[in-house]
Amino acid sequence: SQQGCDPFAQTQRSKLQHRRARINQQINKEMRMRAGAENLFRATSNHKVKETVALELSYVNSNLQLLKEELEELNSCMDVYQNDSESISVPMIPLGLKETKELDLLTPLKDLISEHYGEDGVLFEKEIKEFMELRQAMRTPSRNEAGLELLMEYYNQLYFLDNRFFPPSKNLGVFFHWYDSLTGVPSHQRALAFEKGSVLFNIGALHTQIGARQDRASLPGVNRAIDAFQKAAGAFNYLKENFSNAPSLDMSASSLNMLVRLMIAQVQECVFEKVTLLQAQSDFLTQLQLAQEAARVEDVYSLVHQTMTQAHVKDYVPFSWTTMVHVKSEHFKALSHYFAAIALCDCPVASDAELPEHEKAFIQFHVTMPEGPSLRVLLQDPEERRKLGKCAHLKKAIMKHEEAMRIHSLCKILRKMDILQEVLSFAHKRSLSKYSEIDHEEDFFETGDAPDIHPKTHQKPEIKSPNFSQVKVTDIFHRLGPLSVFSAKNKWYPVRRVHLMRGENGFGFTLRGDSPVLIAGVIPGGCAAAAGLKEGDYIISVNGKDCKWSKHAEVVQLLKSTGEEGVEIGVITLQGSEGPKTADKKAAVMSSGGGLMKNNKENSRKSLMNSKSASTLLVWNKKSKRSKNSTYSVPFTAVGDNEAMY
Helix, strand or coil: CCCCCCCCCCCHHHHHHHHHHHHHHHHHHHHHHHHHHHHHHHHCCCHHHHHHHHHHHHHHHHHHHHHHHHHHHHHCCHHHHCCCCCCCCCCCCCCCCCCECCCCCHHHHHHHHHHHHCCCHHHHHHHHHHHHHHHHHHCCCCCCHHHHHHHHHHHHHHHHHHHHHCCCCCCCCCCEEEECCCCCCEEEECCHHHHHHHHHHHHHHHHHHHHHCCCCCCHHHHHHHHHHHHHHHHHHHHHHHHCECCCCHHHCHHHHHHHHHHHHHHHHHHHHHHHHHHCCCCCHHHHHHHHHHHHHHHHHHHHHHHHHCCHHHHCCCCHHHHHHHHHHHHHHHHHHHHHHHHHHHCCCCCCCCCHHHHHHHHHCCECCCCCCCCHHHHHHCHHHHHHHHHHHHHHHHHHHHHHHHHHHHCCHHHHCCHHHHHHHHHHHHHHHHHHHHCCCCCCCCCCCCCCCECCCCCCCCCCCCCCHHHCCEECCCHHHCCCCCCCCCCCECCCEEEEECCECCECCEEEECCCCEEEEEECCCCHHHHCCCCCCCEEEEECCEECCCCCHHHHHHHHHCCCCCCEEEEEECECCCCCCCCCCCCCCCCCCCCCCCECHHHHHCCCCCCCCCCCEECCCCCCCCCCCCCCCCCCCCCCHHHCEEC
16 A cells, blocks of 8 residues: 655654644644634623733734744745755745644444445445545655655545545535645635645645755756646646635635746746756857746746735745745846847857848847847947947846845845855856956946847746546445445435246346446336336345446346246335436535535546446546536446347
8 A cells, every 4th residue: 555754754854844733733722722812802891801812812913923934934944845966056946735634534434334325334444444544644745756646546536535425415524624835724624625625735735845856957857847847837727727715825716826827937947947958059049048038037937926925925925935036036137138248248240141040039139129220230240249238238137136136135034045145146246257357448338228138938838737547546445336326426225135036038127237237127027027126226236246346247147047946136226216317417516515615617527437447447537528428427337239138
């Protein structure tokens, strides 16, 4: 069975996750005290009591503030998640995993199996424990592919749990508790959608940690980081599109929107690093490309910065994240102007053969054309190139480096991050030394502000949706029978045991389909009719042998091998579908409660069980929309040519 990480192995990351868990519990305690104090404050009319409670409230609130600051500092421990390579890479922002409380499903599931399925719940203790162990393991996934598979496996099992044990009209009576990843505030809900959404959030968060730990100084490392951040964006985006009314802030639409944008910006930054790794020569066109790639990174980071400073978001995004994003947008703006200066000042003037290509690239390079001479003159006159390169672009670069360093210095958490400090000051010094290297006495001409560089990238970031079908799972509770019949939303009458003798014309019924086999027709006056079998009954046992999963041919074989003493058949009839055509066609909506987290969109796009496949199933393939006659709506999978008289 799948294993999580050893939660007691004291890696840097697990120490961090332990501290998060401890702070989460303290926040939980303070919030309970605050709720109690607020209730008392509202309920009492005694002035003296009110004063005491108000004092206690202010104390609790300041405690909460301190705890949240401590959690924010933990959320900003980006260096723990970075790689250990010698080379300097700019740190990326990873997310901590959401914490959850243990969940005991033993009694509620045993009760439901007895009530709804009419089976002895005790006989399913092994399965229930297996499910609970899987849940326990997914609380501490390892920071690699195996950890992702563990979360995916659990997420896919929730599909079966939902269909087996969560009827549309009532809930299981258990609460799912999860802590907010950013604020540590606890939330709980009965809706399974909250559990699914939280696991999906952790899939995204784990991708961010995998992305942040890659050594981006090598091409394979940078490609892995791009892949991880694109998949993180996909998980957060899928969550935003398919789940609504989340009770915790980190899963609100505005928060997820910010996270998707942040991941896309981190992908774009990796793309820039990839271009720097791949560029072999330092010719004019390559430098222009680098400048435009850097401008593109600046563009996406300023969008993230705007998103993080919006009203709904700015109160709970760690200040260090907002600052880091702001620093990066200034830093990459500086780099775009630096590479523009290098292209103009360091690269040889175009030959007549190269000129058309250089002109074409340069026409689209600036957002607005620089003032002064025509393009052709500019590109062929070293003095004009130096004027634009050094006195406009390089000056602007130095100003922006200084701005990035100034913003960086305002955040005490970032000030402790040596790597970022090094990167910023290295870039700043490089621009300064380039400036003094291109020194000329006659640099007194007035130059206008350097025009902005047109952002352009050769690799657009993709949002990669989670591919749930890559982790195949077997329904842990498959012994309950095929989901097409034995699900939470179907109800059936208790099992009837019918003794059948074979007449001269056989048993007098027609059978159809597999798993379970359906009695498609009963011949009036035949043995089956006399024994009380009805059209629409499912055969679930023959002579005590369980046939819920049996194929058509297997059931026929069992019936044919009966002697003169006859055969005992166990059958069930679905309630409300005594005629097989009136199956329950309602979509499985998560929960009717308005305030609950819902994932009806997601439910309606799951590809539902084909009852012919035993129990290993592809799960939730987006493409197959449920049609009117899908295997889910019709309780038997009709196999026309398979129908025969027995």
